[in-house]
Amino acid sequence: MKILKLPKEQLDFFASVLQQFGEVHAPVRTRAGYSFRALERWSEACLDYDRTVLPPKKYFLPPRETMLTYRRPDGYVAGSEGLNQKLVLFGVHACDIFALNLLDKVFAEGVFPDPYYRTRRRNVAVIGIDCEPDEHCFCPSMRADFVERGFDLFFYDIGDHYLVMVGTALGDDMVLATGPLFTPVADADIVEYKRRSALKKTKYQLEVDLRDLPEIFELEYGSEIWEELGRTCLACGNCSTSCPTCYCYDVQDQVELGSTEGPRVRTADTCLYSQHAAVAGGENFRHSQASRIKFYYYHKQRGFVMEHGRPGCVGCGRCIVHCPVGIHVVDVINRLRGVRDAVASH
Ligand code: SF4
Ligand code: SF4
Numbered sequence: 151m152k153i154l155k156l157p158k159e160q161l162d163f164f165a166s167v168l169q170q171f172g173e174v175h176a177p178v179r180t181r182a183g184y185s186f187r188a189l190e191r192w193s194e195a196c197l198d199y200d201r202t203v204l205p206p207k208k209y210f211l212p213p214r215e216t217m218l219t220y221r222r223p224d225g226y227v228a229g230s231e232g233l234n235q236k237l238v239l240f241g242v243h244a245c246d247i248f249a250l251n252l253l254d255k256v257f258a259e260g261v262f263p264d265p266y267y268r269t270r271r272r273n274v275a276v277i278g279i280d281c282e283p284d285e286h287c288f289c290p291s292m293r294a295d296f297v298e299r300g301f302d303l304f305f306y307d308i309g310d311h312y313l314v315m316v317g318t319a320l321g322d323d324m325v326l327a328t329g330p331l332f333t334p335v336a337d338a339d340i341v342e343y344k345r346r347s348a349l350k351k352t353k354y355q356l357e358v359d360l361r362d363l364p365e366i367f368e369l370e371y372g373s374e375i376w377e378e379l380g381r382t383c384l385a386c387g388n389c390s391t392s393c394p395t396c397y398c399y400d401v402q403d404q405v406e407l408g409s410t411e412g413p414r415v416r417t418a419d420t421c422l423y424s425q426h427a428a429v430a431g432g433e434n435f436r437h438s439q440a441s442r443i444k445f446y447y448y449h450k451q452r453g454f455v456m457e458h459g460r461p462g463c464v465g466c467g468r469c470i471v472h473c474p475v476g477i478h479v480v481d482v483i484n485r486l487r488g489v490r491d492a493v494a495s496h
Contacts (some may be wrong), residue, residue, distance in 0.1 A: 151296075152316040154325065154332040155308070155339055165192045166329050167241065171275055171320070172236030175209075177202055186239060186368040196239045200284050201468060205246050205394035210253065210270045213391075213418045217266065219402070221411035230266055238275045239343055245287075247278050247301050248294035249394030252338075254398060255458050274322055278304035280350075286467030288356035288480055294464035308342045356480045359487065360461065367452040370486045379482070380440025382475050383422070389469035389477070390420035390446065395462045400427070421445050447482065 156164060168174050176195035178187040183341060184199040186206055212230075220226040257267035278301040289295040297304070305312040316322050318427040325332045325494035335343075390396040397482075404412045419426055422442050427435040436442045454462030463479070470478050 152322065152325075154314050154316065155311040155335050156236050156305075156332050158313055160328075160331050161312070162192050164328055164331060165189075165195070168238050168240070168277075168324060170327065171324060172238045172273070174238045174240055195241065197279055198282070199241070200281070201243070201286075201466060201471070203468075203472075204392060205249060205466070205468070206242050206276075207249065207253065207397075208392050209237065209239065209274050210250065210267055211257075211397060211399070211418070213290040214385055215416050216413040217267065217416050219411065220403070220413045220414065226414075233266065233269050234273060236275075238277065240277045241279045242276050242301070243281045243466075244278060244297045245289040245292075245294045245466045246394050247276060247297045247304075248289075249466070250276070251297070251300040252395050252454075252458070252460075252462060252464070253397060254300075275324075276301045277321075280304075280306045283353050283355075284348065284467070285355050286470045287354060287465060288358055288467065289465035290351065290354055290465055291356070291358040291360060292461060292465035293360075294466075295310065306343055306346070308339055308346065309364050311339065313343050314375075356465075356467075358465070358480055358483050363461065363483070364452040364455045366486055367448055370464045373486060375482065375485055377409055377440045379443045380438055380479060382477060383439050383443045384475060385422050385424060385439055385442070386474060387420045387422050388472040388474065390407040390422055392472045394464060394466055394468070395450070396420060421449070434448075436478040443477075447479075453482065 161299050165174060173188055173232060175186050175188050177184045177197070177199045178189070179196050179199070180187075183203040184196060185202055186203065186208070187194075189195055205439075212232075214284070215230045217230055218226045218228045227347070253267070254271070257264040257270060278297065283289070299317060300318045301315075303324060304315040304317060306315075314325075314332060390398075397422060398419045399416050401414060401416050403414050406412070421436070421437075424439070424442070425434070426442070427445075436445055450462040454460065470480070
């Protein structure tokens with residue numbers, strides 16, 4: 151991997167060069183929190199943000215998309231709005247890139263790769279940036295505080311410069327397009343990078359023990375905790391909608407009596423909604439909220455491990471921030487382990 155450095159005062163110029171690779175999107179401060187948006191000018195970008203309300207997943211699995219339009223007798227026309235648009239996402243945190251790498255396992259590398267997801271993944275460049283943890287982050291516990299792939303470039307703040315990891319040939323093209331702006335790192339830069347990296351590790355306030363977690367979940371399948379959570383949970387879906395690794399969806403053909411054309415629409419869905427496991431005939435395989443929130447946790451912390459070798463959680467803290475009734479993933483896991491008041495102690 152090539153590692154270079156860029157003077158901070160040249161970032162504006164670099165951002166202007168990036169426009170030849172696609173429309174540049176970055177985190178912007180809004181009334182509801184930070185949000186990845188198309189930039190009208192570079193000064194709108196907030197690179198020192200904590201977390202965006204919705205993760206960058208929205209660019210690859212839009213909350214709603216028309217997958218195809220059918221018309222009798224012609225058949226159907228495949229395609230989704232914006233599918234072939236070239237974008238550059240600037241300022242994606244390591245945990246969110248890690249989450250995209252997990253989504254790749256499901257949508258790009260599985261037995262049935264999703265052509266919509268894969269096309270967007272090809273068309274959207276990802277530039278990562280390092281971050282400062284707050285009281286809701288636990289990405290090191292989930293081994294998602296550092297990524298080695300899944301980005302084109304990754305920026306680390308080392309004072310007057312950014313240390314920049316080049317992850318792909320496209321990232322290299324971005325560097326080359328700026329002429330001599332990027333230069334080799336010096337010994338002092340390496341020392342500063344390591345100092346900041348070590349300091350960052352001391353700032354995390356939450357911790358989860360991943361060892362034997364699937365086994366703990368297996369043993370605690372009948373725990374009273376699930377009924378308690380079922381009584382508390384509002385089924386609002388905030389935790390899932392904002393989660394960078396949740397990916398359930400619903401697909402519907404929108405037909406009306408007598409219509410000869412219409413769209414097939416995919417919309418984001420979540421196992422926390424009461425109708426998610428409902429099937430024809432009126433049966434609902436998860437009829438209580440307790441069974442639904444239990445499923446949500448089991449899929450992330452146990453099922454994903456069995457299938458992909460690691461949890462489907464990157465410790466971004468969004469579900470903690472957005473739960474209106476204070477359900478806290480670290481607290482739930484630690485209580486299942488028998489570690490009392492794990493969160494209250496922070
Ligand atoms: S479960 Fe919560 S902490 Fe884990 S990735 Fe999803 S939103 Fe982030
Ligand atoms: S955000 Fe909280 S209340 Fe809403 S569905 Fe998730 S756990 Fe339940």
